[in-house]
Amino acid sequence: MRKNVPSMVKDEKLIQKRREQMIKAAVSLFKEKGFHRTTTREIARVAGFSIGTLYEYIRKKEDVLYLVCDSIYDEVRERLEEQIKPGVKGIDRLKQALHAFYQVMDDFQDEVLVMYQEAKSLPNETLPYVLKKEIGMAEIFEKLIQDCVDEGMLQLTEEEVYGASHNILVQGQMWAFRRWALRSHYTIEEFTKMQEAFIIQALNPINTANRT
Amino acid sequence: MRKNVPSMVKDEKLIQKRREQMIKAAVSLFKEKGFHRTTTREIARVAGFSIGTLYEYIRKKEDVLYLVCDSIYDEVRERLEEQIKPGVKGIDRLKQALHAFYQVMDDFQDEVLVMYQEAKSLPNETLPYVLKKEIGMAEIFEKLIQDCVDEGMLQLTEEEVYGASHNILVQGQMWAFRRWALRSHYTIEEFTKMQEAFIIQALNPINTANRT
Amino acid sequence: MRKNVPSMVKDEKLIQKRREQMIKAAVSLFKEKGFHRTTTREIARVAGFSIGTLYEYIRKKEDVLYLVCDSIYDEVRERLEEQIKPGVKGIDRLKQALHAFYQVMDDFQDEVLVMYQEAKSLPNETLPYVLKKEIGMAEIFEKLIQDCVDEGMLQLTEEEVYGASHNILVQGQMWAFRRWALRSHYTIEEFTKMQEAFIIQALNPINTANRT
Amino acid sequence: MRKNVPSMVKDEKLIQKRREQMIKAAVSLFKEKGFHRTTTREIARVAGFSIGTLYEYIRKKEDVLYLVCDSIYDEVRERLEEQIKPGVKGIDRLKQALHAFYQVMDDFQDEVLVMYQEAKSLPNETLPYVLKKEIGMAEIFEKLIQDCVDEGMLQLTEEEVYGASHNILVQGQMWAFRRWALRSHYTIEEFTKMQEAFIIQALNPINTANRT
DNA sequence: TATGAATGAGACTTCATTCAT
DNA sequence: TATGAATGAAGTCTCATTCAT
Known part of the structure; x- marks a missing residue:
């Protein structure tokens, strides 16, 4: 891997x-x-x-870039996983993960930015490995969402689950790569809260206040 | 400007x-x-x-990059504006704009990618100009959403409107910068439809079909 | 070519x-x-x-070496050919060529040495071209000898003609690459005279003075 | 030494x-x-x-080259000497030595080539030692030829003996450094036979079959 | 206004050699 | 005596930029 x-x-x-x-x-x-x-x-x-x-x-300068990317993913993932506690379930678990993810994106702003901008310079052989790691990140959220679907709390097709997870990732990463537009409007807490609301709303959970 | x-x-x-x-x-x-x-x-x-x-x-190589970025924005914007017809109103108008935007993102995939990856190399003096153009793009959607708010079809604070518009932008641009993850799952039509649904849902419009 | x-x-x-x-x-x-x-x-x-x-x-350093080798061959050949007058025939013509060749080897000592020592560093694609030029040099003598054979002045098989011509070349080039051993014993004129005698003797011409 | x-x-x-x-x-x-x-x-x-x-x-990389050259000479010489039996005399002894020499040149093709191409990189202090060894090789043949002269079988001046011995060396070594031109025309046996004939002929032995 | 030859700083990379362990 | 990590001088090659024509 x-x-x-x-x-x-x-x-x-x-x-x-x-x-x-x-x-x-x-x-x-x-x-x-x-x-x-x-x-x-x-x-x-x-x-x-x-x-x-x-x-x-x-062997070559590019190798440094690969090592950097690889290491960033490992760190991001480690941080993320240590913050998702096993007790919680369902939508709350997803929310918890979102919280953790936004926190990590804030902590690793620069690193995320570097990856967005420099990934194209990765040694050709290694790009797939790095992309696989990014997909792995998405899969964390895919799984959390799919659990909600399986428990009947969300109604989403498989492709929607996939799309939602990538949206979540990108909406978190944008805190890093659009900070020039966001920092002046939100603290990370405000941003997290807002994005969380948008995302949960977008997933349209069954049996919430806005139904009935 | x-x-x-x-x-x-x-x-x-x-x-x-x-x-x-x-x-x-x-x-x-x-x-x-x-x-x-x-x-x-x-x-x-x-x-x-x-x-x-x-x-x-x-004067210098970087100038070419600036000219390129500048020109891409102009073209994207032009394309976008020529597809937003003046007749339609409210949420439908927003939907129309989303449609147009996703279409343009598909047409300008490579250009968008270039901008995402190379913007950091812009001549220092010019970065603000380019960011201002990106903000200008967001403002198109800000305005469309704000109109809906003003007409009472959406209930959003000013900061939510701002955030939503940036989300919209990023969720469209990701078709360009995450195509390695998306192309295998969606056609641009499917993607557009899905993202549109997510976005509209996230904005939680009052009194629409999915209520009652 | x-x-x-x-x-x-x-x-x-x-x-x-x-x-x-x-x-x-x-x-x-x-x-x-x-x-x-x-x-x-x-x-x-x-x-x-x-x-x-x-x-x-x-394009690369090796190209210089190729240009050098190529140019040396052209010069050597040109010099050689301009000294072989068309009038003379048979063994005398061969002798004349030998004379000219030894003269040229003396003039181009350093160049010949360089070629002997550095040819192995030639760009891979070009080595065959250079070897072909060396073969071309041998062919000059092959032809001269073959003419003598055809005129009945020498009795040699085809392979002997080929071998003799390569011997001639090497016995001339050694003036360049073994000068440390030869200079102290001969002037170029002495060396030429000696080698010429050896070579003509080796070819064993029919009906010459040293027979009877 | x-x-x-x-x-x-x-x-x-x-x-x-x-x-x-x-x-x-x-x-x-x-x-x-x-x-x-x-x-x-x-x-x-x-x-x-x-x-x-x-x-x-x-002490330095060049020392390896010196050790290599030195060792090659020792091996070549050892091989050569063990094949020259003491019984035979005169021209036959010379022929025997030629035979042995060509055999060794065939066995040590690569080594001979290395020496031809790399000798110039020898540590300055050591080049004379190596050249002395090469001269030593020549002296083997010088001695063999001089014996023939002393016995009245060859009529050669001292300088001709010296020259002949260097010719012999070079005509053997060329099997290594011109194999690209020779291998396609001769086996080592054919080459040996041909060169031997050329050399003996060149030395013009008195009172042999090709006289009278 | 157009050309393209000339420039040289500076980038990446290699590798002989040293020296602490 | 053996090891191998560390060093940095030096090599090849690129390329943005200039300027005479």
Whole structure:
């Protein structure tokens, strides 16, 4: 599932450590100037080692981008999953997930933005892996919605469930990639509340006040 | 409102002609390989003139990107406005606009994608102009929704109207920037229908068929 | 027959001029330090233009090597042919050619050495072209010898003719690539005379003075 | 006579063992890609130890080349000498040596080629040693020919003996460095036979069958 | 106004060599 | 004695931009 980036170095622990340094450096640089305007030398320097060392842990500059994207997904997902508690059920569970997701999108604004803008520069072989991870994100919401459907709380076709989950993702991600338009109008809490209302409303849950 | 890109050439007619050639060439190249991987030489070649001539009409490569973005907005907007007929009113008018918008997003898939991915490379001075155009797009929908509110068909606060309009934009644009996830599930017609339903539902119009 | 090295520059006259400068610079550098230890920057500098300009006339460093080899062959051949007068016939004609060839090998010592040592670094596509040129050189002598055979002055099979011609070439080229062993023992005139005697003797001409 | 390559390691047995591994690895790599395109890491890897260990036994990459050349000469010479039996005398002894030499050139094709192409990259201090070895090779034939002269079977000046011996060497080595031209025309046996005939003929032995 | 040859800073990447473990 | 991670100088090549024609 994960594409391995080959390294000249054997010590796996060390690889992990150095790549963490590298990713951290890269994310902060990519945020600031984008992938193309960031040089490998800068990445190495900010990471705290030499250009030679950088290339002991990757083959080409693009590999850094892949490592960055891969790592962002893992972090986003981890954060998200640790906030969805198993107790709650149905629509409330979905709401809880939405809350968590918006929170994470706020925390990872820059990272999400980087991914939106630079994914096209990923090494060709790796793009599918990254897209699969994005689909995996959507599937979290698909499952939550489908559970509601199965329990009779929502009436949606399969394709609607799929579409809704992608809408949810995009409506959360826009907090990152449209902040220039949103920050001046909402706090993240206000935004979350509003989007949550829109989404729940759009899913048109059965037996709510606006029926009868 | 529009930032002028200085040119060495005086003849305005000629400027317009050359820039059209240039933009057409650039769009097709940016679609294919992105802004950074496209060279000025290529742009000139595809445009049908020499690199020297290219630089008679712009100062730097980034200027081409600005011209491209600017032109895409104008075209998108033009297309959109020519499809919103003045006769219809209220929710139906909004629906009509949604329809038109999704159609345009389908027609301009590549262009929208380019803008999403390359906007960050715009010359610093010009980014605000381009963002203002995007806001202008949102305002079209803001106005349509606000009309419904004013006519009592929707109950939404000002901030909700603003948020809804940005949601609409993003839910249309995602047809371009998430086609890898959507194309396999929907035709543009299916997608339009689904998204329209979600949006209208989210706006929760008073006294419609799904009430009673 | 000749593999064309593509150039960014259109003006054919200019291409020729610049490539001459480039080849001259490269030969003198390759002589001194070999292909691998010569940098493209040095070639450009010695040629009298910038590194950027160099790359307007070639695609990769290896192209310079090809141009160099190609040009050396053309020059060697030209020099050789202009010294073989049409009047003379038979063994004398062969002797005349040998003389000319040894003279040329003396004049082009460094160039021949460069070719012997660097040919393996030629771009893969071009090696066959260069080898064909070397075979072409051998064919000059093949023809001269075959003429003698046809006139009944030599008795040699076809394969012997072929072998003899390659021996001739190598025995001339060794003046270049074994000068460390030969210079201290012979002048080029002495060497020529000796090798000529060996070769003619080896071909064992019928009915000459050393028989009876 | 042999230039010593300094080593950090004291144990002479170990030095010898490691260097053998190293040379074997290097030869096979140099054959394949030449000296410059072979990396020290590769040499160490193929030799079966680490890059750190490699540098315990040499000072610089060039040292490997020297060790390789030196070892090739020793092997070639050993092979050659073990095939020249002491019983035979005169021209026959020379013929026997020629035979042996051509056989060895066939066996060591790649090695001979490597030496021809890479000798120029030898460490400056060591080139004379290597050339001396090549001269030593020539001296084997010089001696054999001179014996014939001394016995009155050949009439040659000292310089002719020297020249002939170098011709012999080169005419054998060409089986390695011109195989692209020869392999398609001759087997090694045919080639040996032909060259032997040419050489003996060139030496013009007194009182042989082709006289009278 | 149009051309395109020239420029050179700067990007990525490699690899011989060192040195702490 | 063996290891292999770290280093950084140096190499190749690209490309935005200029300017003489």
